[in-house]
Amino acid sequence: MLSVRHRNLLREMRLPLVSMIVFAVVAGFTGAVLGSPEDGGDCASCHQSEQVLPAGHPPTAGMDLDGCLACHVDGTPLTLHSAMPLSHQHMLAGITCADCHGEEDVVAPAPMTTEQCLVCHGPLEALGALTADVQPTNPHMTPHGPTFAECDLCHQVHEPSQNFCADCHDFEFVVP
DSSP states (O other), X not given: OOOHHHHHHHHHTHHHHHHHHHHXXXXXXXXXXXXXXXXXXXXXXXXXXXXXXXXXXXXOTTOBHHHHHTTOOTTSTTOHHHHSOHHHHHHHTTOOHHHHHOSSOSSSOOOOOHHHHHHHHOOHHHHHHHTTTOSSSOTTSOTTOGGGGOGGGTOOSSSOOOOGGGGTSOOXXXXX
8 A cells, every 4th residue: 555655746746657658658569569779879769850758858859878867867856767768778778679588579578587687787686786775775685585576576667667665665765
């Protein structure tokens, strides 16, 4: 059950959240059907002349990751870790859909497993070291066992990520 604070936050974020979900679904489906670009690395590789962000946002056509990071600084409310789906963050880093899902089925790829994530991001102990300073507790060193260490409990690649810990605990941290 969500706390009053979380319900209020969700209420405030409803329109931006729905917009991001719709964007992620449409962009994910379009990218899967059309195929991802050979080389990831900038928004224009998929979006070309489109303005895909909310009204008032600076133009993004042709913008690369450095352009995004000029405003979306880690440690601030505008961080890309909370504003952009992980699929887009991976693409901006030069990682294509096929790099994770393989070439076999780009239209309906199989879900990722924690083992697949750890090929690039692991081992889990190293992730725990990277997030050792996250308060009030380190999300990668859960005392609840391996079931609660599955990456996709928090990290959603094609939709907004969530703080799974907050379903039971009063923990606040940005989940990329």
